[in-house]
Amino acid sequence: xxxxxESGGGLVQAGGSLRLDCAASGxxxxxxxxxxxxQAPGKEREFVARISWSGDTTYYAHSVKGRFTISRDNAKNxxxxxxxxxxxxxxxxxxxxxxxxxxxxxxxxxxDYWGQGTQVTVSS
Numbered sequence: 483x484x485x486x487x488e489s490g491g492g493l494v495q496a497g498g499s500l501r502l503d504c505a506a507s508g509x510x511x512x513x514x515x516x517x518x519x520x521q522a523p524g525k526e527r528e529f530v531a532r533i534s535w536s537g538d539t540t541y542y543a544h545s546v547k548g549r550f551t552i553s554r555d556n557a558k559n560x561x562x563x564x565x566x567x568x569x570x571x572x573x574x575x576x577x578x579x580x581x582x583x584x585x586x587x588x589x590x591x592x593x594d595y596w597g598q599g600t601q602v603t604v605s606s
Contacts, residue, residue, distance in 0.1 A: 486504055488578050489600060491600030494568055498604075513535060516533050517532035549566050568604045573604045
């Protein structure tokens, strides 16, 4: 059974930092592209960042580029999202996801597995 378990969310003031972690189990982790998505109240789930199987290629949403950094540790089956210079509009539930498709995508519906999410709240 595949499990993706996020941790590290919380409340932070604007301009602050948070680090999210995702622990994966039940899948050949190094065969999966990993990503982070987020969903704010009343909005659709949106792509935040993704990282390739090997970790040598990353891609970010325009809204977070330069502030967020995605990384992975294939030895520990974990993927992380370092979030700096947080803004009020970054407030959302953040989800870890795994994708084994050949062609990378930012479309949530095409990702294979999802975590339960962790709340990030940025106070203005």
